[in-house]
Amino acid sequence: MLDINAIRADFPILNQKVNGKPLVYFDNAATAQKPKVVEKAIIEYYETINANIHRGVHTLSQLATDAYEESRKKIQHHVNAKSDKEIIFTAGTTFGINLVANGFSSFLKKGDEILISAMEHHSNIVPWQFACERSGASLKIIPMNEEGDLILEEFDKLINSNTKMVAVTHISNALGTVNPIKYIIDEAHKVGAAVLIDGAQATPHIKPDVQALDCDFYVFSGHKICGPTGTGILYGKEAWLDKLPPYQGGGEMIKTVTFEKTTYACLPHKFEAGTPNIAGGIVLGYAIDYLNGIGFDKIKAYEKDLLDYGTKKLLEIEGLKIYGTAKEKTSVISFNIQGLHPYDIGVIVDKLGVAVRTGHHCTQPIMDFYGIPGTVRASFSFYNTKEEIDILIEAVKKAKQMLS
The missing domain is CATH 3.40.640.10 (Type I PLP-dependent aspartate aminotransferase-like (Major domain))
Known part of the structure; x- marks a missing residue:
C-alpha cells in the first residue's frame, strides 16, 4: 500500500539508536516525527x-x-x-x-x-x-x-x-x-x-x-x-x-x-x-x-493493518489487557499487564529502544473510570512497520519477565 522504505528515508530520526538499540518510535499520539521537507x-x-x-x-x-x-x-x-x-x-x-x-x-x-x-x-x-x-x-x-x-x-x-x-x-x-x-x-x-x-x-x-x-x-x-x-x-x-x-x-x-x-x-x-x-x-x-x-486513504488503510497486527500480537501476552476496544478506532493501543505498573513497563522497553507513552495521557477521568493509574500507550504512524511491532512485543515480554 505504501513504499515504506521511501517514506522512512524521509525521517532521519528513525535511523538512530537509543540505549544502543534501533529506535522504535511508538509515541506518535504525543507528537509525530518530521520529514526532511519540513x-x-x-x-x-x-x-x-x-x-x-x-x-x-x-x-x-x-x-x-x-x-x-x-x-x-x-x-x-x-x-x-x-x-x-x-x-x-x-x-x-x-x-x-x-x-x-x-x-x-x-x-x-x-x-x-x-x-x-x-x-x-x-x-x-x-x-x-x-x-x-x-x-x-x-x-x-x-x-x-x-x-x-x-x-x-x-x-x-x-x-x-x-x-x-x-x-x-x-x-x-x-x-x-x-x-x-x-x-x-x-x-x-x-x-x-x-x-x-x-x-x-x-x-x-x-x-x-x-x-x-x-x-x-x-x-x-x-x-x-x-x-x-x-x-x-x-x-x-x-x-x-x-x-x-x-x-x-x-x-x-x-x-x-x-x-x-x-x-x-x-x-x-x-x-x-x-x-x-x-x-x-x-x-x-x-x-x-x-x-x-502520500494520501490519507493509504495512510488510514496502512495504519489499520498495523493496528490489527499489533492488537493480535499484544493479546497473545498472558495477563495483558487492552483499554479501548471500540469497533471504530485508530492506531492507538493502550494496555496494562496484570500486577505491573505501566511506568515500570515503559522504563524497561525504553532501555530496549522502544518509545511508548505511560501515564494517564491527560485523560485522568478515563483512568478513574477504569480504576487504573494509567496505561502503556503504543501509537502507530504511517512510517512504522510490523517488524517494529515485533520488537515492541519482545520488549514487553522482557519487561514482564523482569517485573514478575
Whole structure:
C-alpha cells in the first residue's frame, strides 16, 4: 500500500539508536516525527525570507506575508472551509479550545449547559470548566462504556434546549476510539447548540471536511501532523468567529486604536494578535502537502493493518489487557499487564529502544473510570512497520519477565 522504505528515508530520526538499540518510535499520539521537507522548509525560511508579516512594504516582508497566507489557503482547502477567513493560526489545539471557550463564556448564563464527553483530553475539559465558573453555566458529561464507546442513548437524554455548546473529541488520544461526531453535530444543531470538535488525534489519520461535518469549530495541532511544535489551527464558521470577542489584544488584531476606543480587524486577523509563529505557520502548509502527497486513504488503510497486527500480537501476552476496544478506532493501543505498573513497563522497553507513552495521557477521568493509574500507550504512524511491532512485543515480554 505504501513504499515504506521511501517514506522512512524521509525521517532521519528513525535511523538512530537509543540505549544502543534501533529506535522504535511508538509515541506518535504525543507528537509525530518530521520529514526532511519540513526541516528543510524551516531552514529555507530563516535563510531567505525571514521578516515580520502584514506590516512591511519591503520585499522580504511581502514575501513572508505571501508565504504565510498561502499556507492559510492550503489549510482552508485541506479541511474544505468556505473561506480562508475561517482559518485561524494558533499555537495548538489547547490554544484554539481556550480561545473559543473564553469568548463563548460571554454568551452563557446560569441555567445554560455545556456538554463534553467522558473521554476528553484535559484541554477540552478545563477551559469549559473556566467558562462555567465565569458564567454560572453547568458542565454535563456524555458517559462511555467499557469498550470505550460513547453511550449515545445517554447523549440523547442530555441534549436539550439549555445546551449551548457540545465539545467532543473526534478521536480519543487514550483509547483510539473514533467518535460518531456527525451524529453528535446534527443532534446538537437540532436544539440550537454550537459544536466544537477536538481534532488533534484525528488529523494525523484522516482528512476532515468541515463543511460535510457542519461543525461550528474544529481545532488541531501542527506537531501531530508532521509540522512544527507551537503551531495549530482553529477553524470556525465565519458567523461564529464574527460573534466571538477577541481572545488577546495587541498589534495586528486592531483596525483603529485611540485611548478612548479600539476597533478590531476583520477575520482572520481579529484573533491573531502580535507577531505569530511565522515560520511554523508557513511550514505547516508543507507538512500538509507532504501528507496529502502520500494520501490519507493509504495512510488510514496502512495504519489499520498495523493496528490489527499489533492488537493480535499484544493479546497473545498472558495477563495483558487492552483499554479501548471500540469497533471504530485508530492506531492507538493502550494496555496494562496484570500486577505491573505501566511506568515500570515503559522504563524497561525504553532501555530496549522502544518509545511508548505511560501515564494517564491527560485523560485522568478515563483512568478513574477504569480504576487504573494509567496505561502503556503504543501509537502507530504511517512510517512504522510490523517488524517494529515485533520488537515492541519482545520488549514487553522482557519487561514482564523482569517485573514478575
